[in-house]
Amino acid sequence: MESGSDCRTGFGAEVLVIRDWTGLRIFVRPGNTDMRKQIDGLAALVRDSLGQDPFDGSLYLFAGMGGRRLKILYWDRNGFCLWQKRLEEDRFPWPREAGEVRRLTASQLGLLLDGVDFWRAHRERHYTNL
Secondary structure, three states, rough: OOOOOOEOOOOOEEEEOOOOOOHOEEEEEEOOOOOOOOHHHHHHHHOOOOOOOOOOOOEEEEEEOOOOOOEEEEEEOOEEEEEEEEOOOOOOOOOOOOOOOOOEHHHHHHHHHHOOHHHHHOOOOOOOOO
8 A cells, every 4th residue: 555545445455544644743641541541531631631632633642550551542533543552472661750741753653562662772871071
Protein backbone atom coordinates (compact mmCIF):
# COMPACT_ATOMS: atom_id res chain seq x y z
CA MET A 1 0.00 0.00 0.00
CA GLU A 2 1.22 3.45 -0.86
CA SER A 3 2.29 5.65 2.08
CA GLY A 4 -0.27 8.29 2.91
CA SER A 5 -3.14 6.55 1.10
CA ASP A 6 -6.42 5.61 2.72
CA CYS A 7 -7.42 2.02 2.00
CA ARG A 8 -10.88 1.02 3.23
CA THR A 9 -11.95 -1.97 1.17
CA GLY A 10 -13.83 -5.15 2.10
CA PHE A 11 -13.59 -7.72 4.88
CA GLY A 12 -10.06 -8.77 5.77
CA ALA A 13 -8.47 -5.94 3.79
CA GLU A 14 -5.79 -3.70 5.24
CA VAL A 15 -7.17 -0.51 6.79
CA LEU A 16 -4.95 2.52 7.22
CA VAL A 17 -6.43 4.53 10.07
CA ILE A 18 -3.90 7.31 10.60
CA ARG A 19 -2.59 8.64 7.32
CA ASP A 20 0.38 10.72 8.50
CA TRP A 21 1.83 10.12 11.96
CA THR A 22 4.41 12.89 11.55
CA GLY A 23 1.74 15.60 11.62
CA LEU A 24 0.20 14.46 14.90
CA ARG A 25 0.93 15.71 18.39
CA ILE A 26 1.65 12.75 20.65
CA PHE A 27 1.36 12.98 24.43
CA VAL A 28 2.40 10.46 27.09
CA ARG A 29 0.79 10.35 30.51
CA PRO A 30 3.69 9.36 32.79
CA GLY A 31 3.07 6.99 35.67
CA ASN A 32 0.47 4.26 35.88
CA THR A 33 -3.04 4.38 34.46
CA ASP A 34 -5.89 2.07 35.43
CA MET A 35 -6.18 -0.09 32.30
CA ARG A 36 -9.82 -0.84 33.08
CA LYS A 37 -10.59 2.68 31.84
CA GLN A 38 -12.10 2.85 28.39
CA ILE A 39 -12.71 5.77 26.04
CA ASP A 40 -14.75 8.00 28.36
CA GLY A 41 -12.47 7.49 31.36
CA LEU A 42 -9.31 8.07 29.34
CA ALA A 43 -10.80 11.16 27.67
CA ALA A 44 -11.55 12.51 31.16
CA LEU A 45 -7.91 11.87 32.15
CA VAL A 46 -6.73 13.76 29.06
CA ARG A 47 -8.89 16.73 30.02
CA ASP A 48 -8.47 16.71 33.83
CA SER A 49 -5.03 15.20 34.42
CA LEU A 50 -3.13 16.26 31.30
CA GLY A 51 -4.93 19.57 30.76
CA GLN A 52 -5.42 18.81 27.06
CA ASP A 53 -8.46 18.68 24.76
CA PRO A 54 -9.25 15.03 23.92
CA PHE A 55 -11.03 16.18 20.72
CA ASP A 56 -7.97 17.94 19.24
CA GLY A 57 -6.82 14.98 17.10
CA SER A 58 -3.68 14.26 19.15
CA LEU A 59 -2.60 10.80 20.25
CA TYR A 60 -2.70 10.21 24.01
CA LEU A 61 -0.72 7.28 25.41
CA PHE A 62 -1.33 5.48 28.71
CA ALA A 63 0.42 2.50 30.34
CA GLY A 64 -0.70 0.16 33.10
CA MET A 65 1.05 -0.61 36.36
CA GLY A 66 2.97 -3.62 35.08
CA GLY A 67 4.11 -1.80 31.94
CA ARG A 68 2.93 -4.62 29.70
CA ARG A 69 -0.15 -2.88 28.31
CA LEU A 70 -0.32 0.38 26.40
CA LYS A 71 -3.46 2.23 25.28
CA ILE A 72 -3.65 5.01 22.72
CA LEU A 73 -6.67 7.33 22.54
CA TYR A 74 -7.30 9.37 19.39
CA TRP A 75 -10.17 11.51 18.08
CA ASP A 76 -10.74 10.69 14.39
CA ARG A 77 -13.07 13.31 12.83
CA ASN A 78 -16.34 11.77 14.04
CA GLY A 79 -15.45 9.50 16.96
CA PHE A 80 -12.79 8.20 19.31
CA CYS A 81 -10.41 5.36 18.49
CA LEU A 82 -8.85 3.32 21.26
CA TRP A 83 -5.94 0.99 20.55
CA GLN A 84 -4.30 -1.39 22.95
CA LYS A 85 -1.06 -3.29 22.68
CA ARG A 86 -0.08 -5.98 25.17
CA LEU A 87 3.43 -7.33 25.29
CA GLU A 88 3.72 -11.05 25.94
CA GLU A 89 7.23 -10.64 27.30
CA ASP A 90 9.12 -7.63 28.66
CA ARG A 91 7.68 -4.17 29.43
CA PHE A 92 7.22 -0.89 27.65
CA PRO A 93 9.78 1.72 28.68
CA TRP A 94 7.72 4.32 30.49
CA PRO A 95 8.38 7.54 32.40
CA ARG A 96 7.30 7.34 36.04
CA GLU A 97 7.04 11.03 37.00
CA ALA A 98 3.26 11.26 37.24
CA GLY A 99 3.06 15.06 37.32
CA GLU A 100 4.68 15.72 33.96
CA VAL A 101 3.08 15.57 30.50
CA ARG A 102 5.55 14.56 27.80
CA ARG A 103 5.36 14.97 24.04
CA LEU A 104 6.78 12.45 21.62
CA THR A 105 7.74 12.61 17.98
CA ALA A 106 6.39 10.07 15.49
CA SER A 107 9.79 8.35 15.38
CA GLN A 108 9.85 8.12 19.20
CA LEU A 109 6.37 6.57 19.11
CA GLY A 110 7.67 3.94 16.70
CA LEU A 111 10.59 3.20 19.01
CA LEU A 112 8.26 2.99 22.01
CA LEU A 113 5.93 0.54 20.25
CA ASP A 114 9.00 -1.55 19.39
CA GLY A 115 10.02 -1.53 23.06
CA VAL A 116 13.12 0.66 22.66
CA ASP A 117 13.87 2.75 25.76
CA PHE A 118 14.87 6.05 24.14
CA TRP A 119 14.29 7.93 27.43
CA ARG A 120 17.39 6.39 28.98
CA ALA A 121 19.54 6.19 25.86
CA HIS A 122 22.22 8.82 25.35
CA ARG A 123 21.74 10.87 28.46
CA GLU A 124 22.92 14.42 28.11
CA ARG A 125 26.28 15.10 29.77
CA HIS A 126 27.19 18.39 31.41
CA TYR A 127 30.84 19.37 31.88
CA THR A 128 32.14 22.48 33.55
CA ASN A 129 35.71 22.51 32.17
CA LEU A 130 38.47 20.22 30.90
